[in-house]
Amino acid sequence: MVKEKILIVDDEESLIKVLSIAFKKHNYYVHEATSAKQALKILEQEPIDVVISDIKMPEVSGLDLLEKVKKNSPNTGFILLTAYASLDSAIKALRSGADDYLTKPFEVEELLIRMDKVMSKYRVQREADYLRSLFIKGGKKIVGLEDGLKEVADKLRKAAPVDATILLQGESGTGKELLAKLIHQWSSRNKGPLVTVNCAAIPETLLESELFGHKKGSFTGANADKEGLFKIADGGTIFLDEIGDVSPLIQVKLLRAIQEKEITPLGATSSIKIDVRIVVATNRDLKKMVDKNEFREDLFYRINVVPVYIPPLRERQQDIINLAEFFVDKFS
Structure with missing residues (x-):
């Protein structure tokens, strides 16, 4: 099984080390960055599944990093951390595209639970993107609607x-x-x-x-x-x-x-x-x-x-054939 990749961005190196150890124990591959600029360089070189970033950082803030990440890679999950919590900043973060928002100090176990939710969301998103690709000519037909569905x-x-x-x-x-x-x-x-x-x-x-x-x-x-x-x-x-x-x-x-x-x-x-x-x-x-x-x-x-x-695809066996034929036609 391919390890899912996390990028932790925070100017507190001690926090990065604690989180890195915890995530590695849960079989995630972890990248570390102490600034948004360093994080962007990593993101240019490597596809990342979820970014965990502090909001308040020197030079480039976590919100600015969020905007850049979502612009270049909308299917990368993003969790923001902050020691300066307010409902207004939380709403701003979520409306900017953050998947979750956690206030410092927090329990590592709580972050792991939220991480798992965000990872699950994007696993489902990848499958949903795959399903959207089954739209033909502006959504007038979907593969499966005339058979299994x-x-x-x-x-x-x-x-x-x-x-x-x-x-x-x-x-x-x-x-x-x-x-x-x-x-x-x-x-x-x-x-x-x-x-x-x-x-x-x-x-x-x-x-x-x-x-x-x-x-x-x-x-x-x-x-x-x-x-x-x-x-x-x-x-x-x-x-x-x-x-x-x-x-x-x-x-x-x-x-x-x-x-x-x-x-x-x-x-x-x-x-x-x-x-x-x-x-x-x-x-x-x-x-x-x-x-x-x-x-x-x-x-x-x-x-x-x-x-x-x-019904899931495993209960619609005819659709497996239809999907195979669809993709053969699409990519041949």
Whole structure:
């Protein structure tokens, strides 16, 4: 198995050594840099799976490094570290493309857990990119929709024009995001926005503000009003990926958004009406989570209006032949 590569960037050499030892024990290949400039030289020479960088560094900051990395290599994961935490800087980091944000001091085990999540995300992203390559002529056809995924496609074509909430269930890498895009294209809302939210990738402390927005002064660092993603998706579709990972607090607010078709930004005294089609996805068994009191039963029934199971490729043997033929044609 090929070792995944990490680049640690921090002007504290002692911290680099501690993290390097920990990651090597978990079978990662580790590169080290004490400045953003040194990190960029390494990135020019070597493909890196995830960069872990301090924000505050001399000459070139971690945010500047993040911008350069994401511009040149969008599928490289990025985790920012900082000793100067504020919600405003966290939101800025995530909106700049960071996959996660951790405040110093932290437990190494916590960073390892977050690292694993980011690594998993990009493993899935690589498979998703592969699935996107199966689009033919502007997405009018996807390899598999007429064979192994025919039943799924037929169900989605019927459900797409109706504003019912759709729950996409399947393993990571089965193309749930791709199918959410098709639902939007096939719906009457296809002229409106499609907003995609990976609920597992946004820390719980930020997810509420990202989804529902906030008012100026509602918390430290809230220097201006901010529209939430539900409002940004108004008139279109919002796709909530990894819905099984949201906290009980967010579950309550999502339930209200679905039931009442309205949201209340953080710090607001009144609610805002929204007109949004909701598509959700998960790789978890929500029914079992409900039985264990890990997921709200009322929310489950609200999102389980049109349940769609997406079988993995191993259950669609005909598609393996179709994919092989597709790539032979494409690259010959």
